[in-house]
Amino acid sequence: MSPNLPADAADQTDAGSLDGLHAGSHRRPNVPAPLIFMLEGTIQYVGAGLAVGLFALFAPMTVAWMRSIIAGILLMAWRRPWGKRALSWKGYAWSCAFGVALVAMNTTFYEAIARLPLGTTVSIEFLGPVIFAAIGIPGIKGKLSVLVAFSGVVLISGFGLDLGDSRQLVGLIWALVAGGLWVAYMALGRKVAVLGRGLDSLAIAVLFGSFLQLPFAIPEIPAVFRAPEAIALAIAMSVCSSFIPYVLEQVVLRGVKAPLFALLSALLPVTSLLVGLLMLRQIPTPAELGGLVLVSLAVAMTYRRS
Incomplete structure (x- = not known):
């Protein structure tokens, strides 16, 4: 906290130094x-x-808890x-709702x-933000950009579900x-931002x-504390998967409206494609490259006009 400032003012200064915005400002961050x-x-x-190694040691829900608690x-x-830096009761209530x-x-x-491939899950999950963005972004051009973004995500990840398979059907429902919960996360995140x-x-x-x-992780917690190397890996995973991304999302949410944030989420599948190419030497297919172009076009259409 900055010296010689009241708690609220110091908090605004600290936050502003991070994202280039004053607390409560609706201006975009300095970085696009x-x-x-x-x-x-x-x-x-x-x-x-980094989480791949942990999945070999613990159940996914235990890994998720480690990520969150760290x-x-x-x-x-x-x-x-x-x-002195405490929030109001209203602030705590909104924060807990955001956490849920x-x-x-x-x-x-x-x-x-x-139950489903990761790429397929991302495509289906993106339906929530797409609908949210389509409702919230005004104008024909805005609606078109949402459709273009979703088409790009489908090209990148694809669906290819066999709904006769009960496992895949349950995965589709999840x-x-x-x-839908992604939309709630974005809306509540925007609110607290x-x-x-x-x-x-x-x-x-x-x-x-x-x-x-915690209740889902309790059975494996003793094993977690008996594996210091796993704790070290979990710290690195948490910093990369939660700490830094969540902070960056708060930066974005304070500078753009939630529907635009929803559309920008289409960049995440694009990023996975690029990371796969650079780190894992996974060569993208022509369809995936086409999807990358479509998502980039949609983001450019909407971000420049908003």
């Missing part, structure tokens, strides 16, 4: 939001790569939203990818629910969410 999204996506997928502790230690949406979104997403204490609210939300995940 699409670039922030690309950076976020890259870091997230590096974190996903990120929550780091954020709380950084922001310290108590004492965050945990529910992640949980349903894990259930979906347990993915659709995850898409524009209240002016977005990063403090984020810290509370992530830690609160980790408490909700």
Whole structure:
């Protein structure tokens, strides 16, 4: 906290130094939001790569709890939203609601990818943000950009479901629910961001969410503490998958409206394609390259006009 300033003013200064915005401001961050999204996506997928080793040791829900609890502790230690920096009761309530949406979104997403390919799940889940963006972005050009973005995501990931397979059908349901919860996450994230204490609210939300995940992780917690190398890997995973991406999303949410944020989410599948090419030597197909072009076009159409 900055010296010689009241807590609220210091919080505004700290937040402003991070994202170039004064607390409560609705101006865009100094760095264009699409670039922030690309950076976020890259870091997230590096974190996903780190998580692969942990999935071999623990159940996915235990790994999810490790991710949340570590990120929550780091954020709380950084922001310290108590004492003179405490939020109002309304602020705490919105933060906890945000945490519920965050945990529910992640949980349903894990259930979906347990039954469906990751790319397919991402495409289906993106239906939620697409509908949200289509409703919230005005004008024919805005609606067209949403359709173009969704077409690009489908080309990148594809569907290819066999609904006669009960496992895939259940996975489809989980993915659709995850898409709806993604909308709730974006809307609540925007709410806490524009209240002016977005990063403090984020810290509370992530830690609160980790408490909700705790019952699923309890059976394996003793094994976690007997594996210091796993804890080290989990810290790296949490920083890449949660701490940095969540902070970057708060930066974006304070500068753009939620429907545009929803459309910008289409950049995440694009980022996964690029990371796969650069890190895993996975050569994209012509359809995937076409999807990359469509998503980029949609983001350019909407971001420049908004």
